[in-house]
Amino acid sequence: MRSIALxxxxxxxxxxxxxxxxxxxxxxxxxxxIGTAKMGHTYPGATVPFGMVQLSPDTDTIPYExxxxxxxxxxxxxxxxxxxxKTIVGFSHTHFSGTGHSDxxxxxxxxxxxxxxxxxGTADKPESGYRSAFSHQNEVAEPAYYKVKLDDHxxxxxxxASNRVGMHQYTFPKSDEAHIILxxxxxIYNYDGKTTWTFVRVENDTLITGYRQTNGWARTRTVYxxxxxxxxxxxxxxxxxxxxxxxKGFWRKFDQTKNFPEFAGKxxxxxxxxxxxxxxxxxxxxxxxxxxxxxxLANMKAEIPHWDFEQVKRxxxxxxxxxxxxxxxxxxxxxxxxxxxxxxxxxxxPTTYMDVDGRYRGLDxxxxxxxxxxxxTSFSLWDTYRALHPLFNILQPARNNDMIKSMLAHYDQSVxxxxxxxxxxxxxxxxxxxxxxxxxxxxxxxxxxxxFDANRALDACVQTARTRYYDGLGYYMDMGYVxxxxxxxxxxxxxxxxxxxxxxxxxxxxxxxxxxxxxxSKRAQNYKNVYDAKSGFMRPKxxxxxxxxxxxxLDTHGQGFIEGNSWNYSLYVPxxxxxxxxxxxxxxxFAQHLDSLFTMELPDKYFENTEDISREGIIGNxxxxxxxxxxxxxxxxxxxxxxxxxxRTRMVLKAMYxxxxxxxxxxxxxxxxxxxxxxxxxxxxxxxxxxxxxxITSPAVKSATINLENGRTFSIDVKGQSDKNxxxxxxxxxxxxxxxxxLTHDEIMKGGKITFYLGSRxxxxxxxxxx
Numbered sequence: 071m072r073s074i075a076l077x078x079x080x081x082x083x084x085x086x087x088x089x090x091x092x093x094x095x096x097x098x099x100x101x102x103x104i105g106t107a108k109m110g111h112t113y114p115g116a117t118v119p120f121g122m123v124q125l126s127p128d129t130d131t132i133p134y135e136x137x138x139x140x141x142x143x144x145x146x147x148x149x150x151x152x153x154x155x156k157t158i159v160g161f162s163h164t165h166f167s168g169t170g171h172s173d174x175x176x177x178x179x180x181x182x183x184x185x186x187x188x189x190x191g192t193a194d195k196p197e198s199g200y201r202s203a204f205s206h207q208n209e210v211a212e213p214a215y216y217k218v219k220l221d222d223h224x225x226x227x228x229x230x231a232s233n234r235v236g237m238h239q240y241t242f243p244k245s246d247e248a249h250i251i252l253x254x255x256x257x258i259y260n261y262d263g264k265t266t267w268t269f270v271r272v273e274n275d276t277l278i279t280g281y282r283q284t285n286g287w288a289r290t291r292t293v294y295x296x297x298x299x300x301x302x303x304x305x306x307x308x309x310x311x312x313x314x315x316x317x318k319g320f321w322r323k324f325d326q327t328k329n330f331p332e333f334a335g336k337x338x339x340x341x342x343x344x345x346x347x348x349x350x351x352x353x354x355x356x357x358x359x360x361x362x363x364x365x366x367l368a369n370m371k372a373e374i375p376h377w378d379f380e381q382v383k384r385x386x387x388x389x390x391x392x393x394x395x396x397x398x399x400x401x402x403x404x405x406x407x408x409x410x411x412x413x414x415x416x417x418x419x420p421t422t423y424m425d426v427d428g429r430y431r432g433l434d435x436x437x438x439x440x441x442x443x444x445x446x447t448s449f450s451l452w453d454t455y456r457a458l459h460p461l462f463n464i465l466q467p468a469r470n471n472d473m474i475k476s477m478l479a480h481y482d483q484s485v486x487x488x489x490x491x492x493x494x495x496x497x498x499x500x501x502x503x504x505x506x507x508x509x510x511x512x513x514x515x516x517x518x519x520x521x522f523d524a525n526r527a528l529d530a531c532v533q534t535a536r537t538r539y540y541d542g543l544g545y546y547m548d549m550g551y552v553x554x555x556x557x558x559x560x561x562x563x564x565x566x567x568x569x570x571x572x573x574x575x576x577x578x579x580x581x582x583x584x585x586x587x588x589x590x591s592k593r594a595q596n597y598k599n600v601y602d603a604k605s606g607f608m609r610p611k612x613x614x615x616x617x618x619x620x621x622x623x624l625d626t627h628g629q630g631f632i633e634g635n636s637w638n639y640s641l642y643v644p645x646x647x648x649x650x651x652x653x654x655x656x657x658x659x660f661a662q663h664l665d666s667l668f669t670m671e672l673p674d675k676y677f678e679n680t681e682d683i684s685r686e687g688i689i690g691n692x693x694x695x696x697x698x699x700x701x702x703x704x705x706x707x708x709x710x711x712x713x714x715x716x717x718r719t720r721m722v723l724k725a726m727y728x729x730x731x732x733x734x735x736x737x738x739x740x741x742x743x744x745x746x747x748x749x750x751x752x753x754x755x756x757x758x759x760x761x762x763x764x765x766i767t768s769p770a771v772k773s774a775t776i777n778l779e780n781g782r783t784f785s786i787d788v789k790g791q792s793d794k795n796x797x798x799x800x801x802x803x804x805x806x807x808x809x810x811x812x813l814t815h816d817e818i819m820k821g822g823k824i825t826f827y828l829g830s831r832x833x834x835x836x837x838x839x840x841x
Contacts (some may be wrong), residue, residue, distance in 0.1 A: 695736025
């Protein structure tokens with residue numbers, strides 16, 4: 071009895087500690103529908119943090135081209151879903167979040183009743199195909215869970231997921247003609263010929279395996295699958311929509327269209343028939359693998375060995391609560407929704423890209439074993455180096471380490487010996503400019519977050535930066551700038567190369583590689599070579615050393631810039647803002663220049679032909695809806711008017727982020743827009759990844775606690791928070807007054823507390839010295 075009593079007494083404090091450490095329910099604040107309308111390009115479906123499966127509805131079949139020309143309407147469907155649509159075609163298993171270009175949409179499943187229809191039909195006549203009308207009133211989207219009523223078929227569709235397995239649950243009416251269609255032709259940014267081959271095996275009356283090969287943004291992509299039904303089907307078949315082959319070998323002996331256990335082709339749609347009772351649930355487990363159908367089956371058995379849909383949902387939402395709980399904030403209701411939805415979007419990618427046994431397909435198309443790290447894919451680096459990966463260095467340092475190891479594996483497998491530019495699914499797609507794996511690696515090295523070989527990583531950065539045939543880089547190395555008459559978007563490239571080079575120099579200095587430090591410190595100054603002092607703007611220069619004559623700093627086309635104009639891009643010297651300000655006339659004049667950026671009007675004609683810039687993402691001429699300007703509001707910190715950073719960032723938070731379906735002012739770009747929100751709402755931002763400093767601004771929360779992986783916490787306490795009190799009156803770091811415009815990474819990671827005191831008028835004496 072005494073031992074039992076003692077055990078109970080010992081258990082009480084343990085229970086109290088467990089309750090104290092209970093993970094808060096933050097999933098309730100996440101709204102996956104935010105960004106699904108207009109330009110956000112997010113998807114509402116089911117996925118887990120950094121999950122390989124993104125099981126989500128696709129709402130149309132818009133082709134990439136019409137009559138051989140690019141179809142502008144396809145841009146709305148980068149994530150497969152547009153909120154304004156009235157029909158759902160089906161549910162596919164792979165999606166990008168917030169990108170401005172697209173691929174994927176693999177393995178679309180559509181449950182139907184009635185006469186079998188293998189064509190998807192059209193949005194205006196859904197009854198002409200297998201798609202269905204739906205209502206948002208019958209739609210629910212939560213982290214790791216999606217539900218919708220398919221009105222035309224009277225089917226309730228529910229989706230959830232583990233890392234590598236999507237789980238479907240379809241509640242059917244009574245029917246002798248119930249079908250589940252697997253469309254292997256369907257895809258996002260689809261076109262005739264994108265699917266190069268598909269193969270399906272009917273292993274038995276509940277298990278299907280196969281693969282799909284596509285040539286799209288990723289030109290050599292193969293995804294394997296295993297599909298398991300909770301109930302046997304009584305018959306099945308397929309239709310191949312390919313043009314007739316001249317030679318079919320001796321497969322012509324068979325009728326492969328019905329109840330034949332294997333089929334292959336470029337344009338396959340398959341179906342599986344059931345008889346259902348009223349309210350009967352048919353469940354599907356659909357596992358993916360980058361390696362093999364055997365790998366897909368192993369993933370399914372390891373992650374979802376049962377048929378308990380609710381358990382998978384609970385486990386998925388528990389995983390989300392664990393990740394969301396890395397920052398616990400106190401704020402108004404709308405701000406809580408914005409904040410935790412931003413956290414959610416920030417943790418959607420990069421995505422896992424390996425089987426449970428660690429095998430994955432590499433850039434060389436061979437199968438590799440991830441040794442001691444999780445291999446990731448989908449690196450939208452032109453976007454995510456700016457704030458997302460710096461956010462990971464605080465909230466997800468272990469994952470960020472693995473992401474860098476994934477980049478180094480990419481480098482090892484590259485025939486070009488280059489780090490990723492924009493890569494996904496064992497392919498380099500070369501999208502956008504720069505070599506922005508470099509700042510991701512440098513940021514980790516400079517902040518002491520790296521258990522990889524830093525010298526080997528530096529060598530990979532240097533080799534990448536010396537690849538002369540890459541995107542005007544040879545001209546840049548020889549001339550100190552990219553000439554516009556030799557290579558387009560020349561000013562943007564020059565500026566971004568110079569910043570990347572600075573990152574290499576910082577790594578080299580820390581690693582005592584003096585020769586590399588000197589070489590790339592010099593290259594980092596090349597931004598000066600495209601600055602025209604007469605106009606006051608960065609400007610395209612020709613190979614003969616003269617300026618391009620036709621120049622409009624407001625125009626986004628033909629001016630030497632990519633997805634931006636000179637007004638915004640001229641401010642892109644994140645590694646040397648003090649020198650840039652001096653070059654542009656000094657602190658007072660520069661602050662006036664920034665004022666003009668935010669208050670002038672950018673006429674529609676200057677961006678009407680630019681997909682990635684829309685009116686919703688613009689304040690004055692400041693383009694927040696696209697990434698090159700994201701550091702700009704913080705540049706006031708390098709002038710004598712840092713209170714304007716506080717004013718501008720609070721304004722941007724209110725204007726560009728709303729808890730509505732159209733609440734994002736631009737593509738979320740795999741979490742970059744969302745990471746900007748998180749940093750700015752907390753009161754600091756990484757202007758120059760590769761530096762250990764974060765520029766301070768006015769936080770938008772009442773308080774926040776950052777729960778660090780090292781076991782420490784960093785707290786943010788805000789006194790006087792309100793919509794009017796946007797100006798910092800004073801700050802205290804660990805009880806001592808802080809009289810500077812930045813925090814250091816070490817100050818955050820050591821744990822502690824920063825207190826902001828806010829007021830309605832700027833304290834112009836607060837910061838006597840800029841950084």
